[in-house]
Amino acid sequence: MSWFDPHVDGLLARWAEGTLSPRQSARLLRHAHACERCGASYERLVRASRLLEHADPHVPTGTELAALADTGLAAALAAAEPEASRIRWPSLSLAGGMLAAVSLAVLVVLVQPREELDSLQARGGSGRPARAALRVFCAAKQRPLRELEPSQACPPGAQLAFAVGADAPLSHVAVGLYTRRLQSIEGPFSVTGRPGAEQPLETTLPLQVPAGEVEVLAAFADSPREALAALRGETHQGAVVLRLPLRVGEETP
Amino acid sequence: MLPGDDRSVLQAFREGERATLTRVYRTYSPQVARYLARRFSVRSGSSVHSVSLGALDLDAAHQETFVRAFRPAMRQAYDGVRPYLGFLLTLARSTAVDLLRASGRIAREAVPLDDAPELAHAPTEEHGPEEQALRAEVRTLVRQFLEGLPEEARALAQLRFMEGLSQEAAAARLQLTRGEVRVRERHLRTRFTEHLLARGWLDVPLGGMEKLP
Numbered sequence: 001m002s003w004f005d006p007h008v009d010g011l012l013a014r015w016a017e018g019t020l021s022p023r024q025s026a027r028l029l030r031h032a033h034a035c036e037r038c039g040a041s042y043e044r045l046v047r048a049s050r051l052l053e054h055a056d057p058h059v060p061t062g063t064e065l066a067a068l069a070d071t072g073l074a075a076a077l078a079a080a081e082p083e084a085s086r087i088r089w090p091s092l093s094l095a096g097g098m099l100a101a102v103s104l105a106v107l108v109v110l111v112q113p114r115e116e117l118d119s120l121q122a123r124g125g126s127g128r129p130a131r132a133a134l135r136v137f138c139a140a141k142q143r144p145l146r147e148l149e150p151s152q153a154c155p156p157g158a159q160l161a162f163a164v165g166a167d168a169p170l171s172h173v174a175v176g177l178y179t180r181r182l183q184s185i186e187g188p189f190s191v192t193g194r195p196g197a198e199q200p201l202e203t204t205l206p207l208q209v210p211a212g213e214v215e216v217l218a219a220f221a222d223s224p225r226e227a228l229a230a231l232r233g234e235t236h237q238g239a240v241v242l243r244l245p246l247r248v249g250e251e252t253p
Numbered sequence: 254m255l256p257g258d259d260r261s262v263l264q265a266f267r268e269g270e271r272a273t274l275t276r277v278y279r280t281y282s283p284q285v286a287r288y289l290a291r292r293f294s295v296r297s298g299s300s301v302h303s304v305s306l307g308a309l310d311l312d313a314a315h316q317e318t319f320v321r322a323f324r325p326a327m328r329q330a331y332d333g334v335r336p337y338l339g340f341l342l343t344l345a346r347s348t349a350v351d352l353l354r355a356s357g358r359i360a361r362e363a364v365p366l367d368d369a370p371e372l373a374h375a376p377t378e379e380h381g382p383e384e385q386a387l388r389a390e391v392r393t394l395v396r397q398f399l400e401g402l403p404e405e406a407r408a409l410a411q412l413r414f415m416e417g418l419s420q421e422a423a424a425a426r427l428q429l430t431r432g433e434v435r436v437r438e439r440h441l442r443t444r445f446t447e448h449l450l451a452r453g454w455l456d457v458p459l460g461g462m463e464k465l466p
Contacts, residue, residue: 016442016443017442017443018442019439032309033309037457041456042309043309045449047308047387047391048394048445048449048454049445051391051392052395052410052414057391058291059287059290060286060287064311065283065287067312069282072319073275073278075316075319075320076316076322076323079323080269080328081269
C-alpha cells in the first residue's frame with residue numbers, strides 16, 4: 001500500500017521548508033527518536049538550519065520553536081492529572097476473561113452506557129453496520145505491509161500502522177499500544193473514513209518492546225478530548241473502544 | 254507574570270485546569286527551549302566541560318521539563334511569588350543534566366556550574382577538535398550557500414535570518430507582499446536543503462529531492 005512510508009523523509013523536507021503542521025511535527029519527532037537513520041538526518045538538518053538562521057548552533061530555529069510549542073503539550077497535560085485518573089493496564093486475568101467470553105475478530109467494548117452494547121459490532125461481524133472499525137498493519141523491514149488479525153505476530157522493531165473508520169457522531173480517535181509495563185499513546189486524530197472505507201491514520205507506533213503479548217486500543221469519541229479520555233479509561237457517554245490483542249515476535253508459519 | 258500574576262490564575266494552575274496549563278505551556282515553551290539549547294558547563298574531576306543537547310535531546314528535555322513542572326506535587330510547590338520562569342529553568346537545567354548523564358555524555362558525578370557558582374570562573378575546555386571541525390564545515394556550507402544565491406534571494410536571507418526581521422517587515426523593505434516573501438522564503442529553504450544534499454551534508458534524499466552526483 002503506497003500510503004505507508006517507514007521513514008519520514010517527506011516530513012523532513014517539509015520541516016526544512018517550515019511548512020509542517022503541529023501534528024506532522026509531532027510525528028516527525030516521534031519517528032526521529034526511534035529511527036537512527038531519520039534521527040541523524042534531523043540532527044544534521046537542524047544544525048545547518050541554526051547556522052543559516054542565527055549563525056549560532058545553540059540557538060533554536062523558528063521551526064524548532066514552533067514544533068516544540070505543540071509537541072510536548074499532551075504529555076505535560078497528561079502528567080498534570082492526579083495519579084488515580086491516569087490509565088492503568090488492565091490485569092491479564094481480566095483481559096483474558098474478556099477475550100474468552102467474546103470470540104470476535106476485534107473485541108468491542110462500550111465504555112458507557114452499557115445498554116448500547118448490543119448496537120456495536122466488530123468489523124465483519126453479524127451484519128449490522130459497525131459504528132467504528134480499526135485495522136492494524138505490521139510494517140517490518142524487507143517485508144510487505146501486512147494486516148494483522150487478532151493474536152497475530154509482528155516482529156520487534158517493526159512499526160504498526162493503522163486505518164480507521166467511524167460513523168457520526170464519532171469524529172475522533174486516539175490509539176494506544178499497551179504492554180504490562182508501558183503504554184504509548186498517539187492522537188487524537190480526526191476520523192475521515194467510515195466502517196468499510198477506512199482511511200489511514202497519519203501515525204505509526206514502533207514496536208520497541210520485547211517479545212510477548214501486547215494490545216492495541218483505539219478509542220473513538222465525538223471530540224478529541226473525549227477520545228483521549230476514553231483511551232485513558234475514563235467513562236464517556238457514547239465513546240467506543242476497540243481492542244486488538246497482538247503478539248510481538250516472529251510470525252510462525 | 255503567569256501563573257503567579259493573579260490569585261485566580263494561580264488557583265486554576267494549582268488545580269490543574271487544562272486551559273491555564275496550556276496557556277502557561279505556550280507562554281514559556283520558547284524560553285525553555287532556548288535555555289535548553291545553550292551550552293551547559295559542568296565540572297567533572299579537575300576539568301570543566303561545556304556540553305549541549307542535540308536537537309532530539311532538546312525535544313526530550315523540553316517535554317520532560319514541562320511533565321515534571323505540571324505534576325500535581327510540583328504545581329503545589331510553586332509559591333506564586335517568585336517568577337515562574339526561574340522555577341521552570343531550574344527544572345530545565347536539572348532535566349538537561351539528567352539526560353546528559355543518562356546518555357553518558359557527562360559523568361554521573363559531574364556538577365553543573367550553575368549549581369556551584371564558585372566554579373564559574375574555572376577554565377573551560379572549549380569545543381573538542383571534532384566539534385570544531387564540524388562547526389567549521391557547517392559554517393563553510395552556509396557561506397557557500399549564501400554566496401551562490403541571486404541578489405534578491407540573498408537580500409531576503411539577510412533580512413529574515415541575519416537581521417531577524419519578521420516576514421511583514423522584510424516584505425516592506427523589499428517592496429513585496431507578505432505572501433511573496435513567504436513563497437520566496439520557502440523556495441530559499443528548499444534550495445538550502447538541496448545544497449546540503451548536493452554537498453553531502455545530508456546523505457538521505459528527502460521526500461522528492463534527488464541527491465546530485
